[in-house]
Amino acid sequence: RKEVEQDPGPFNVPEGATVAFNCTYSNSASQSFFWYRQDCRKEPKLLMSVYSSGNEDGRFTAQLNRASQYISLLIRDSKLSDSATYLCVVNPTSSAGNNRKLIWGLGTSLAVNP
């Protein structure tokens, strides 16, 4: 099993739709999680950090399910500008271990259509 797995998509949705991505991780000791967004040929940009059960920022909601070892990203009322690749990132150890090697998923591609 890969350390971090994402459905590569692509997800094609109409404007205004609600779309959700899941990301599963293999290390149950993982403490912190992140969603990044990456536009074509650009660098990843931090979208959201998840340290406890979840986080919400406007139309974006991230939820963490430790029992099932996955995090999800929900995008409501999707806009054309949401079209991008969404990368899931997991820190597989606690911060006390000073291990800052983050594990990246391959990303989920989203295309929002007019």
Next chain:
Amino acid sequence: DAGVTQSPTHLIKTRGQQVTLRCSPKSGHDTVSWYQQALGQGPQFIFQYYEEEERQRGNFPDRFSGHQFPNYSSELNVNALLLGDSALYLCASSFGRGSLRQETQYFGPGTRLLVL
């Protein structure tokens, strides 16, 4: 507040050559991580520098080396370039030890390397 900067933006080299990429972290950050991202793939961790030392390393050969300077800027060096080294090289900066939020990384625009 200057973000993460990288130079050069694009580079073309031939097999066997050596390349040096540069990164200046975001103001206030002291940790620099380097990633390689091939087309259609997620970023692959190369290594991380903190207090001028390599702290973590991914599964990359010794041809990949780096350095961090007292001002926290960093260089990535790749020797004996192979065709497979063609990729986007990303630098990410973060703030060091302490809280969990140390892992939040901010990326530079990357250097696109093409090896012919």
